[in-house]
Amino acid sequence: MIFGETYTLSNGVTIPELGLGTWFIPDEEAAGAVREAVKIGYRHIDTAQAYENERGVGEGIRTCGLAREEMFVTTKLAAEIKNYEEAVKAIDDSLEKMGLDYIDLMLIHSPQPWADFRGGDYAEGNREAWRALEDAYKSGKLRTIGVSNFKEQDLENILASCTVAPMVNQLLVHIGNTPAALIKYCEEKKILVEAYSPVAHGEFMRHPEVAVMAEKYGVTIPQLCIRYDLQLGTLPLPKTANPEHMRDNAALDFEISEQDMAILKTMQPLKDYGEFSVFPVFSGK
Structure with a gap:
């Protein structure tokens, strides 16, 4: 198990290097999933306004038996919110729904609304949403702030005018989808890359080459995929509500050779x- 290992963000806050994703975990099941994850050793839980399970995740955090400061909780500002006033309200709404005094990390979920993903120009709207995150960060409501699905030009837009630079960029990163140039750019800007869907939403379970590689190391396909993201220097966020899978996903005490990483x-x-190709992050549009 790799629990206990952390990354340090640009403002000095530490973040557990493996998180539990909660996309598609229903609100009524989220609290139980969080409590199970905490029993296994997870201390980092990732949700979003768009997942519609913030209430359940918050309940799980509050009832998991650990002090609040032992847990790291991430949520995301809905991609459609591109003005300051709505962003301020949405941040407060997340705090209220989760029943928490602060959130450890909050991200802008996408540089464009989902209905126009990789489409129009929302530069000004992103600057406004970012200003709301900055103000919430400065007031202590948020311990760290960042973005998700942002490309280099989207980050440049924020960096050109911000008073607090993004600390995280959460991206689709997995075997067969490794945005090396963007990862390198983020590293240079001291922005940690978090890797969502490390197993490509389960599609790698049927991938023959990956299966052969996993067998070589005596590990499962998800373990190989998650370990791959870790060795890229990113923070993987495998999603599951199954305690057995949670346990397996953290059993990463092996190393992929440089040759196999290549x-x-x-x-x-x-x-x-x-079936997940209908979602913009997987189709690219």
Whole structure:
């Protein structure tokens, strides 16, 4: 198990290097999933306004038996919110729904609304949303702030005018989808990259080359995929409500060789993400 290992963000706050994603975990099941994860050793839980389970995640944090400061909680500002006033209200709404005095990390979920993903120009709206996050950070409501799905030009837009630089950029990073140039850019700007969908939303379970590589190391396909993201220097966020899978996903006490990492980095992208291809982050549009 890799619990206890952390990254240090640009403002000095530490963040556990493995998190539990909660996308598609229903609100009524989220509290139980969080409590199970905490029993196993997870201290980092990731949710979003768009997941519609903040209430349940917050309940799980409050009832998990640990002091609040032992847990790291992330949520995300809805992608559609591109003005200051709505962003301020949405931040307070997340705090109220979760029943928490502060949130450890809050991200802008996407540089564009989902209905126009990778579409129009929302530069000014992102600056306004970011200003709301900055103010909440300065007031102590948020311990760290960042973005998600931001490309280099989106980050440049924020960095050009911000008073607090983004500390995190949460991206789709997995074998066959390794945005090396963007990861390097973020590293240079002291922005930690978090990797969501490290198992490509389950599509790698049917990937023959990845299966052969996993067998070579005597590990499961998800373990290989999560370990890959860790060795890239990113923070993986595997999603599951299954305690057995939670436990397996953290059993990462092995190392992929440099030669095999090179093979995995150049592996062909997935042709599609199955039923999840309808979501903008997987289709790119």
